[in-house]
Amino acid sequence: MALREMWRHVVRPVGRATRRDLSAAWERLDPEFRVPHQTIGALEEGCGATVGTMPVCDFGCKGCYLGGNANATPPLPVEDVKAQMRLLRERLGQWGNLQLTDGEVTLRDEAELIELLRYAHEIQLVPMVMTHGETFRRRPGLLERLMREGGLVELSIHVDMLQRGREKDYAKAKSEAELMPLRETFAQMIREARRTTGLPLRVASTCTVTPDNLHEVPAMVRWFRDHADAFRIIAFQPAAQVGRSRPGLGGHVTQDDVWDLAAQGMLDQDATADQRAAWVDRQWWFGHPGCSRMMAGVVCTQPGAAPRHEPLGPRCGEPQRKLFERFIKRWGGISFRHGGRGVFAAQLLGMLRQDPGFFLWAAPRCARVVLKKLDAQGPGRLARRLLTGRARLHPFIISTHAFMSREQLETPLGQERVRNCIFTVPIDGELISMCEVNALGIRDRVYDRMAGRDPEPDQPLVGLTVTAKPSVAEDASDQPAL
Numbered sequence: 001m002a003l004r005e006m007w008r009h010v011v012r013p014v015g016r017a018t019r020r021d022l023s024a025a026w027e028r029l030d031p032e033f034r035v036p037h038q039t040i041g042a043l044e045e046g047c048g049a050t051v052g053t054m055p056v057c058d059f060g061c062k063g064c065y066l067g068g069n070a071n072a073t074p075p076l077p078v079e080d081v082k083a084q085m086r087l088l089r090e091r092l093g094q095w096g097n098l099q100l101t102d103g104e105v106t107l108r109d110e111a112e113l114i115e116l117l118r119y120a121h122e123i124q125l126v127p128m129v130m131t132h133g134e135t136f137r138r139r140p141g142l143l144e145r146l147m148r149e150g151g152l153v154e155l156s157i158h159v160d161m162l163q164r165g166r167e168k169d170y171a172k173a174k175s176e177a178e179l180m181p182l183r184e185t186f187a188q189m190i191r192e193a194r195r196t197t198g199l200p201l202r203v204a205s206t207c208t209v210t211p212d213n214l215h216e217v218p219a220m221v222r223w224f225r226d227h228a229d230a231f232r233i234i235a236f237q238p239a240a241q242v243g244r245s246r247p248g249l250g251g252h253v254t255q256d257d258v259w260d261l262a263a264q265g266m267l268d269q270d271a272t273a274d275q276r277a278a279w280v281d282r283q284w285w286f287g288h289p290g291c292s293r294m295m296a297g298v299v300c301t302q303p304g305a306a307p308r309h310e311p312l313g314p315r316c317g318e319p320q321r322k323l324f325e326r327f328i329k330r331w332g333g334i335s336f337r338h339g340g341r342g343v344f345a346a347q348l349l350g351m352l353r354q355d356p357g358f359f360l361w362a363a364p365r366c367a368r369v370v371l372k373k374l375d376a377q378g379p380g381r382l383a384r385r386l387l388t389g390r391a392r393l394h395p396f397i398i399s400t401h402a403f404m405s406r407e408q409l410e411t412p413l414g415q416e417r418v419r420n421c422i423f424t425v426p427i428d429g430e431l432i433s434m435c436e437v438n439a440l441g442i443r444d445r446v447y448d449r450m451a452g453r454d455p456e457p458d459q460p461l462v463g464l465t466v467t468a469k470p471s472v473a474e475d476a477s478d479q480p481a482l
Helices: 002-011 016-028 078-092 110-122 134-138 142-150 177-197 214-226 255-266 273-280 318-331 340-354 356-374 379-388 412-419 434-439 442-450
Strands: 047-049 096-100 125-131 154-158 202-209 233-238 292-302 305-311 392-401 423-427 430-433
Touching (some): 002 340, 078 423, 096 110, 134 177, 177 202, 214 255, 214 392, 233 255, 305 356, 318 340, 318 356
Parallel strands (some): 047 096, 096 125, 233 392
Antiparallel strands (some): 292 392
């Protein structure tokens, strides 16, 4: 069976079902968002998240999308969470992006969490565990067990100064700079987990952005660039006024604010405003540009030189544009995130069989341009260093994701964003925009139903326009913790 599976990848690196799912995702977008730098429908189908997996958190953060009744709600049974995964699988396609989230999922029974991870792989989804990371510091070995026994390959660790609940030196951090040693601890934990298990682990970090820490975005971008061997993604989330967030916290920072400062952090100090704008213009869209954008690229590290970042994509010059258009046309939707080295080798062999010119001429020509940008003294020297291991290239993505408040949802732009939403949650057998779940009180009603508190248990949750419950405290750090 293993040989037959390998041969299937050689014969057809991208399956017919994946092609069909991509086409459906592309058609769900409004025509103005079907552009060459759009990832949805070209490279993937979207993203989904579970609800009720563990509606409990032992933090009391100032910015929190959970409702005030979260910690009084028991988690859904394993089989109910699996049912959500199956619904998401229909939309996300083979090896789609699943966020295993809602509360702090690492507080769930370890055996149950491992079972959920295994089931996601069984139905061909790639699960990413969303966490504050503190459980891994308190319980050494947990991360490695999830990797070995659950097949965990993707993780997202949320760290920012709004969080309350960490131990010791980080309990009341007042700046992102104070949290850099904590990020370093997590980076070392990631490297050690990979080393001891011999298994892959792709890690992201998320950070909520408010006026209080917006000015620190350049320093954070530089730090994550310099630690791209540990963290593959840094995702900034401008705070939205939803859930039990502190009143007045959200709605003051835009994605454009974040990207302007990200450019300052990534480019040389003497970069002009035009150069920064040109760098920002190399973004990919992930659905509606008002929701999510990202900068995909690589970071090069080599002796005697500071780490350098180079964006990749169809907006990065003519050689890259042609290369990415050729790749998407032939192999859009291909996933290298499952199956190990054997499947990866079979996929590459199949791609080489279908288009040898891509690997023999087009890709090397484009690689030479990128290597020259990464090393001004020439691509040859850098190529030799890469081949001998003296230099390394690490994938690195900067992204922004902006959720909406109820007021934003009710605007024409908000409705346009919902219509083109690619981040959905299973509610009553339907997939609903995460923004609607956060802002319209749907999550609270789900929790009330789970805990038997819903006074109208037969009323459908889909299409609710109720007002979200107000926070029970002026500051969410006063919320009850586990």
